[in-house]
Amino acid sequence: MQDTIYTIPVTEAYETPCECPLCALEARFENDRVNYYLGPSLMEPENRIDTNDNGFCGKHFKMMYKTQTNRLGLGLILDTYMTEQINRLRKIAGEKPKEQEGAKKSLFGGLKGKGKDSQRAAQGMRDYWEKHSEKCCICRDLEKTMDRYIDVIFHLYFSNKEFRERFDGGQGYCMRHFDILCDRAGSMLSSGRQDAFLSALVAQQLDNLSRIQDEVNWFTKKFDYRNAQEPWKNSRDALPRGMRKMTGDREIGEN
Numbered sequence: 001m002q003d004t005i006y007t008i009p010v011t012e013a014y015e016t017p018c019e020c021p022l023c024a025l026e027a028r029f030e031n032d033r034v035n036y037y038l039g040p041s042l043m044e045p046e047n048r049i050d051t052n053d054n055g056f057c058g059k060h061f062k063m064m065y066k067t068q069t070n071r072l073g074l075g076l077i078l079d080t081y082m083t084e085q086i087n088r089l090r091k092i093a094g095e096k097p098k099e100q101e102g103a104k105k106s107l108f109g110g111l112k113g114k115g116k117d118s119q120r121a122a123q124g125m126r127d128y129w130e131k132h133s134e135k136c137c138i139c140r141d142l143e144k145t146m147d148r149y150i151d152v153i154f155h156l157y158f159s160n161k162e163f164r165e166r167f168d169g170g171q172g173y174c175m176r177h178f179d180i181l182c183d184r185a186g187s188m189l190s191s192g193r194q195d196a197f198l199s200a201l202v203a204q205q206l207d208n209l210s211r212i213q214d215e216v217n218w219f220t221k222k223f224d225y226r227n228a229q230e231p232w233k234n235s236r237d238a239l240p241r242g243m244r245k246m247t248g249d250r251e252i253g254e255n
C-alpha cells in the first residue's frame with residue numbers, strides 16, 4: 001500500500017499549496033506519460049502493439065505534439081497506429097486486406113449498387129469507432145494511477161497527522177476532482193471515516209469556492225473608476241482560476 005511511487009507524488013502535491021492538488025498530480029503524471037510514450041516506450045514491441053490497438057485521445061495527442069521534442073517518435077507511433085486502424089476498418093467494411101487485392105477498387109468487393117452493404121459497412125465502421133474513440137493509452141493509465149493516488153490520500157489522511165493538517169488547510173479542489181474524491185470516499189471508506197473525511201472536505205470546498213468568487217467579484221469591481229486606485233489583491237488572475245475551479249479544465253488561461 002505504502003508504495004513510494006504513489007506516496008511521493010501525493011506528499012509533494014500537498015506540500016505546495018494550490019487550487020487543486022489532484023490537478024497538480026494529474027498534470028505531473030500526464031507529462032511523465034507523454035514523455036514515456038514518446039521515449040522509452042517506442043522501442044518496446046508490446047507497447048507498440050498497445051498504442052496501435054488503443055491509440056490516444058485528442059487531448060493526449062495534442063500534448064505529445066506540443067512537446068516538440070520527438071517528432072520522429074510521434075510520427076512512428078502515428079504511422080503504425082493508423083496502419084493498424086485502417087486495416088481493421090477495411091475488414092469491418094468488408095474489404096479484403098490490401099496486399100491481396102492490388103487495387104483499391106475492391107471496397108464492398110463487387111457489390112456495386114447494393115446500398116444495404118455500404119450502409120452496413122458505414123454503420124460497422126461507426127460502431128467500431130465509437131468504442132475505439134473512448135480508448136486512450138494515457139487516459140487509461142491516468143485513471144488507474146489517480147485511483148491509487150486517492151487510495152494513498154485516504155490512507156495518509158487517517159494515519160498521518162501532518163498530512164491531515166495539510167489536507168484540511170488546503171484550498172479545496174476543482175469541481176471535477178471534488179466529485180471524484182467524494183465518489184471514491186463513498187466506495188472506499190467505512191461509513192465512520194466517510195463522515196469525518198467528507199465533512200472536512202465539503203466545508204473546505206465551500207469556503208474556497210466562496211474565496212475565489214469574492215476574488216472574481218473584486219475583479220469586476222476594479223472596472224469601476226472609483227476603485228481604480230484600490231489594490232488588485234488576489235484578483236488579477238481570478239478569471240482563469242475561477243473557471244478552472246468550476247470545470248477542472250487546466251488549460252484555461254494557458255496560452
Ligand SMILES: [Zn+2]
Pocket residue numbers: 020021022023024173174175176177248
Ligand atoms: Zn482538479
Ligand SMILES: [Zn+2]
Pocket residue numbers: 056057058059060136137138139140
Ligand atoms: Zn487520453
